[in-house]
Amino acid sequence: MTVALEIKNLHVSVNDQPILKGVNLLIREGEIHALMGPNGSGKSTLAYTLAGHPAYEPTAGQVIFDGKDLLEMEADERSRAGLFLAFQYPVAVPGVTLAKFLRQAINSRRQAENPDDKGISIPEFRRLLKEKMAMLNIDPKFAGRYLNDGFSGGEKKRAEILQMATLEPKIAIMDETDSGLDIDALRIVAEGANRLHETNNMGVLVITHYQRILNYIKPDYVHIMLDGRIVESGGPELALQLEEKGYDWIRAKYGAAEEA
């Protein structure tokens, strides 16, 4: 059975303030979706809500992931179930090295399956990490650095994709992974995501403001979010249209209705 992420009429508040106002979206394994929309329209709110951040409170609607009620699951369960969020703003965790963190992430998966699991062996982990780091052109020295601590913007984004490549999710949300990446890094990161898409049939939701990343990670569907709703969905041509015309026509078309 293919895994799907199904978002139905999702309403979310932050500090009692409604941000998402009825989002509907269906992403299946193997599909690539792009989510675009003006600043503050609620894209990251959707991403955080799906990842289970406690500040984002679903007030109505449903999210079904792989047949399970996602909103009932803790953040760690969601991750182990195969959902991954590459954060727009990854958090630094001083004192915890990238390697230690990734190893624990792998072991937490194994131990959730089998409480007696002894965890991945150090040589096996080293091999895995080395391979993934090489694929993403990340200096092996980063393994020993504190997680995201003092990483440049682009380094953080690459570290997010390293985590994605290591954890091999079924569906990944990439929240503005393209911002802060130089042109070469963007290509490398996109290739990494495409490889997971091709080899593991990973489904992807790419949140972005720019067409550029979509030249590499080619979406099957493009959605536009405005004021907490997905107002327009279409094929790849929709992104090109936005690049050309901006959001005014969307606002004119849907924002007016809002005011009325």
Add this chain to the structure above:
Amino acid sequence: MTGFSKEAVEKLSAVLNEPAWMREFRLQAWEVYEKTPMPTTKDEAWRRTDIRRLKLDEIGPALNGFDASGVDVPAYLGEQLTADKAGGVLVEVDGVVQHYELSDALKEQGVIFCDMHTAVREHEELVKKHFMTEAVKVTDGKFAALHGAFWRGGVFLYVPKNVKAAAPLHSALWSAHGKTFTHTLVVLEEGAEAIFIDEYASGQGDAPGLHNGVIELLVRDNASLTYAGLQDFGQNVWQFNHERARVGRDARLEWVTSMMGTRLTKAFQTVELDKPGAWARMSGVFFTTDRQHVDLDTQQNHNASDTVSDLLYKGALKGKSRSVWQGMIKVLPGSQRIDGFQANRNLMLDRTSRADSIPGLEIEADDVRCTHASTVGKLDEEEVFYLMSRGIPRHTAVQMVVQGFFDPIMARIPIEGVRERIFSRILEKLG
């Protein structure tokens, strides 16, 4: 039940069968004690630590002789922590020796490592010369005086000139009766080197207990001492400590302190950088839970030019516990090219805990590089969420963030076994 009195001093000295000079020393300390008022929150150093509920005389001195061999000391105490097997091991119960060994190699080097009472009898001149004469003095405070009068047990380490102690030394002091007055005296003569782990612990008792300790570390010119003091008393124990190190020319002191136990701790920890080239690093870890109260006064005294001191104390707090750190760097007039650093960082794991962090500088010289930093922060839920978002369960994620908090201080502790011991206690206390 016996309280503290002149008669009790005499009785203790008789029970211990001490030479006259030590008996005299105790009696003089008792006089100082009697003349010194009990500290109150009106005294600057005691402003944040209220000891009105301490009933000293209900605890009283440790006067009786007893057989320590029957007391169960937990296996972890005195367990090997250093990579090299300890060459000297001393296990005491309330100041009475239970287990003692000293390797031939150390003996041949002339290293003296024994309990304090044996030292008073067998190394009288050395003890007389150094015991509360230059580091801690009975006039340093009410509890320094009480200690001078009633000290019992503890350990003496003496390393002769230019001797690098062939193996690490390890002492472990277990309290079974809740009355401990241990004295640690370390003398490293010129060019000597040693690594010494000094543990203090007790189980959880019901009745109030007391640890009134003194630690004296004398590190002569060109000598190098690594000293780790690990405290883990039950939460029924009131602890009042005076600890002072003197560091000579081009000498090095690596001073590690871990505080996990006690109901209340008030400790004065001072390093005196006496001559040019003296270097000292103080690394402190504490973790308080429940209603524990830890109040640490640290002082880094730069008494000469070209001296370096670097202090980092890190603590985590849970429940209704409280910590106070008050640090001071003093630079005497005329001393030049001084590096003095102090930082205290606290991690609050519950809203009900409280940490006060008060750095201080008193500098009467120009060519000085001194920094101080103090922070009190909550557990960062964003960090916890980030780790959880990768599949790590909350409990493990919190452990990792707390471990991360302590990582910089662990990195300073030069003995892996000590790091592991401290870290496993942190995880236990975190729950």
